[in-house]
Amino acid sequence: METENNNLKKALEGDIKAFQCLFAEFQPQLKSYLYRLLTDRNDTDDLTHDTFVKAFDKISTFKGNSAFKTWVFQIATNLAYDFLKKKKRWLPNAQDQAKSLAMSTEYIQQLFVMTNQTSNRGRYEVKEHIDFCFTCISKTLTLEEQIAIILKDIYYFSRTEIADILGKTEGVVKHLLFNARKTMIEIFDNRCALINKNGACHQCTELAGIYNPKQTKQEELMKIKMVKSSEKEPKEKLYQLRADLVAAIDPLNSEGADMQDIIMQCTRLAIDEIETIQN
Structure with a gap:
């Protein structure tokens, strides 16, 4: 927990290596979640990457009102929703x-x-x-x-x-x-x-x-x-x-x-x- 808190503090300061460590903790789960929604491996890889980029870009907006994982899943879900909303x-x-x-x-x-x-x-x-x-x-x-x-x-x-x-x-x-x-x-x-x-x-x-x-x-x-x-x-x-x-x-x-x-x-x-x- 202490390491996670330290990584979060560093990530909020723009440290991408600390952010990568945080993201890696739940990346396999995030990818499997996106695959269940998208049912396409390439799309899953793309949206996982897009989630990483967008989350790091928006890290300054994370206020700690939810768990960091929940916040990242929100970003991933919004991306998936936009991708899927026009599909039958x-x-x-x-x-x-x-x-x-x-x-x-x-x-x-x-x-x-x-x-x-x-x-x-x-x-x-x-x-x-x-x-x-x-x-x-x-x-x-x-x-x-x-x-x-x-x-x-x-x-x-x-x-x-x-x-x-x-x-x-x-x-x-x-x-x-x-x-x-x-x-x-x-x-x-x-x-x-x-x-x-x-x-x-x-x-x-x-x-x-x-x-x-x-x-x-x-x-x-x-x-x-x-x-x-x-x-x-x-x-x-x-x-x-x-x-x-x-x-x-x-x-x-x-x-x-x-x-x-x-x-x-x-x-x-x-x-x-x-x-x-x-x-």
């Missing part, structure tokens, strides 16, 4: 569109196989696909709802901190969180076959069957607390278990990060958000 929100069936595209496009199938076989982050893990799915479904929310729920349920910011980041009252943040969770729970309950046998989406197990053919699906699924609890816990509890699982994953540095990024790009291509997949 996703529909709940975006993953279905991606599946149809992948099944009908040989080069995409080859990309999946190549990534799985050659990348040291190309493994397929069901829990990481649950993380991917959480991101996709969160993009069906309004942008402010998505920001609020990711900050609260994945990065554990308080409602007060989220209010500072969004420039809203705590009452508004509470309302955003209520609506966001309600929508997420409804979509997961209707679509996710992991918690509803009649759910429309079976991607987790389908992909596991392709990329982990020697793995017993049921054994792997039963390692996931959410799945084990699906028949006895209320929907709200299942959502929280899902969020806890997602919070433990870094989508940029996990064992399956490259595989899930290809799946994400396929989804974005299917909904016409990008024109090609970059490998």
Whole structure:
């Protein structure tokens, strides 16, 4: 804490090395947060850099009314909001569109196989696909709802901190969180076959069957607390278990990060958000 305070004091005086030390403390978390919003690695790198530059440029305006990390996340969120506000929100069936595209496009199938076989982050893990799915479904929310729920349920910011980041009252943040969770729970309950046998989406197990053919699906699924609890816990509890699982994953540095990024790009291509997949 003393070192952090000293670095903050020096940073406020314009010491960029001290500022770099402060920024580095939460940069991995900031990048993963931006990736969950942007779903694009290059855009994430760009906005992380822009956040660093803008925060250092505006360091004299930091008055200590919030934590330094919260202040930087506010800058990053504003940049992401400006970047995303004109883009269309996703529909709940975006993953279905991606599946149809992948099944009908040989080069995409080859990309999946190549990534799985050659990348040291190309493994397929069901829990990481649950993380991917959480991101996709969160993009069906309004942008402010998505920001609020990711900050609260994945990065554990308080409602007060989220209010500072969004420039809203705590009452508004509470309302955003209520609506966001309600929508997420409804979509997961209707679509996710992991918690509803009649759910429309079976991607987790389908992909596991392709990329982990020697793995017993049921054994792997039963390692996931959410799945084990699906028949006895209320929907709200299942959502929280899902969020806890997602919070433990870094989508940029996990064992399956490259595989899930290809799946994400396929989804974005299917909904016409990008024109090609970059490998």
